[in-house]
Amino acid sequence: MTTPMTTPVPPAGRRQSPWRHRLHEVIFEADTRAGKTFDLLLLLLIVISVVSVMLESVAPIRATHGDRLRLIEWIITALFTVEYLTRMLSVRKPLRYARSFFGIVDLLAILPTYLSVVLPGTQSLSVIRALRVLRVFRVLKLGYFMREAEVLRAALRGSARKIVVFLVGVVTLVLIIGALMYLIEGAASGFTSIPTSIYWAIVTMTTVGYGDIAPETIVGRFLASAVMIIGYAIIAVPTGIVSVELARSRPQPVSTQTCPACAAEGHDPDARHCKHCGARL
Secondary structure, eight states, X not given: OOOOOOOOOOGGGOOOOHHHXXXXXXXXXXXXXXXXXXXXXXXXXXXXXXXXXXXXXXXXXXHHHHHHHHHHHHHHHHHHHHHHHHHHHHSSOHHHHHHSHHHHHHHHTTHHHHHTXXXXXXXXXXXXXXXXXXXXXXXXXXXXXXXXXXXXXXHHHHHHHXXXXXXXXXXXXXXXXXXXXXXXXXXXXXXXXXXXHHHHHHHHHTTOOOOSXXXXXXXXXXXXHHHHHHHHHHHHHHHHHHHHHHXXXXXXXXXXXXXTTTOOOOOOTTOSBOTTTOOBX
């Protein structure tokens, strides 16, 4: 008598161990009181950290409270490090989480403080932790905001190729204008090289106008006037491209649930499996 063969359950369909499932619910989800409390405490630590970094950059405050502020920064960094490692532990596919947007942000949030040991001053980059506040849309269950964020992301993705082509055209144009201005004005007017002239062309075309370099000849001023007018027209192009894509996009309902395997977000409300890795939600 032959024993019937059983179909093995794919890794994506396996259930998490109870302790890992509980850890994922607390860290990644906000449906339970423990999960919401964890996320709100995390947001509070982020705000405290960003404020302390900003205060430390003020010389009088740094002189009197610098040691306390640095101590706060190291304590929060240690907590964030434990939290990052716990997030990696609570998902079945930690590398997917590590390569995700929030995974990279979470890693960058702890690196500057450690880098400051060998590169003093890099702790100021800790303000990148402010990006983690984006989780507030999920924590507070603001599904409408998440849905609109998906629309904006889809519009930017749809217009990416057009914008790249547009930027290549702009770069080519400033190269030509820079070379012309270098030929017309020369070093006597401050246009000492083609790269310097290209810098002037970019500053002028974007209507920034620092004023550190300015044409002095009639021909140079005529060319500068033309560049200024072109600049106003160019600024409107990427705005129009993205606006068209936004008009085409249709907002779709988005769930606030995260995948227990790869920590991906943005699933459909009726989704049973993760659209990124196939794990059961």
